[in-house]
Amino acid sequence: MSRELSLAEIFQLGYYWETKILLTGVKLDVFSALDGRPKTAGEVAGRIGAHEPTLSLLLNALVAMKLMNHAENRYGNSSIAEKHLVRNSPQYIGHLLMLHDAEWNNWGRLEETIRTGERSVDRHVFETDPELGGNVLAVLDRIGKQSGPEFAKRLQLNGQVRMLDLGGGAGTNAIAFCHVYPELTATVFDLPATLRLTEKTVKEAGLESRIALRAGNFNQDGLGGPYDVVLMSDILHYQTFESNEALVGKVFAHLAPGGRLIIKDRFLDEAGTGPAWTTAFAVHILVNTQQGGCFKTAEAMRWMSKAGFTAVTELEKTAVVQGVKA
Ligand SMILES: C[S@@+](CC[C@H](N)C(=O)[O-])C[C@H]1O[C@@H](n2cnc3c(N)ncnc32)[C@H](O)[C@@H]1O
Known part of the structure; x- marks a missing residue:
């Protein structure tokens, strides 16, 4: 028999903040903006077109999540982020994460779908965004x-x-x-x-x-x-x-x-x-x-x-x- 879940594990299951922080970081392409050398939040904000003080909060969380490091007021990619989250890396998997981000709003309608039994989408995201579909298939190809x-x-x-x-x-x-x-x-x-x-x-x-x-x-x-x-x-x-x-x-x-x-x-x-x-x-x-x-x-x-x-x-x-x- 498998053991019972602990209360901490139940909280962990319900905790999606870090998921959305990662997906948004990928969508904003902050990892590619840091490619090569560490940069200040201001430099990253300038590159991706973002509001610096707000972006700093996201970057700080990504540091705490071990996807970035921070020293002397500059942010840099961790080695795993450099390998898989920087767009020009041959091992970039960001498209797969962007697919999850594109499906985010659909998940918000889960309760309604369960109550009514009615599906809330009329087309898969691959049909509405064929370019994303192609990019995701390319990532799956590399993994497969x-x-x-x-x-x-x-x-x-x-x-x-x-x-x-x-x-x-x-x-x-x-x-x-x-x-x-x-x-x-x-x-x-x-x-x-x-x-x-x-x-x-x-x-x-x-x-x-x-x-x-x-x-x-x-x-x-x-x-x-x-x-x-x-x-x-x-x-x-x-x-x-x-x-x-x-x-x-x-x-x-x-x-x-x-x-x-x-x-x-x-x-x-x-x-x-x-x-x-x-x-x-x-x-x-x-x-x-x-x-x-x-x-x-x-x-x-x-x-x-x-x-x-x-x-x-x-x-x-x-x-x-x-x-x-x-
Ligand atoms: C999840 S992918 C699987 C790809 C591949 N078989 C694999 O295992 O890696 C699903 C594939 O089915 C194709 N597909 C979906 N509906 C189709 C249809 N009606 N006729 C032909 N191909 C279709 C998609 O274009 C996509 O390439």
Whole structure:
């Protein structure tokens, strides 16, 4: 049995001040303003266009949060902030934090959403701000690069596999699979706007001859093929139960006999109370999307069985399920 929370931990859970201080610091780009050498609050205010005495309060809190240091009346970035929060750093992750900031007002409507059951947004922020969407995908691509090859290896593919990476985003998985399996060729299917980024990442990886890009809406357009492997990674939680069921059925028709569908997502367990991160993610999807949701592993497995897949298996708990087209 896990232990009870302490009162201090309950207070900590309800305490979001530091979150908003960090997000605002990133939005104002104070870390980039400090790039290179420590500066006074006045110099930073001049660079970002802010009110100096007010900005000092924010900077002081960022010092206390260990994201900055302060000496001789000058502020400087801590080494972790310099690496990840300065815009021209190759390891900048600020776009992901700016996505949280862009969703801030939606969270303010959570109470109303829970009372009425009505969603408060009619479009995801990626649709209202495609540039932010592209930048966030680029950050996720950089993070995903670390785990992609291990995931590819665990699937133990063989030979000249034709893979479809459906809603493949920046092509993170397709690229990782090509690196792990030298004979594999892939198609990344995604919306035209997203494929502009994919074109860049595929080119940077030198894989233009093995990765094709196919633009379209996977709910409406043909998917090409036939394929030996279709991967659906992190696409289902933006859609309804019914669209997902239909999409899994559609994928079945685009697979060659013996082909497999692999769904990698953030599934809830049977009770819906775990994994912990996913239970909070389900609320995030509720307030920030028009119709998305987190589904249970068993629901994804039922979509597969209904579509005609056999040997439907949960390969990784609440993370990866697979079905085979016999
Ligand atoms: C969270 S990203 C996942 C990207 C990638 N599969 C991964 O695991 O890193 C969701 C992707 O689905 C794409 N997408 C969303 N709706 C789509 C649709 N109707 N048709 C095609 N792609 C879509 C988005 O453009 C985005 O690239």
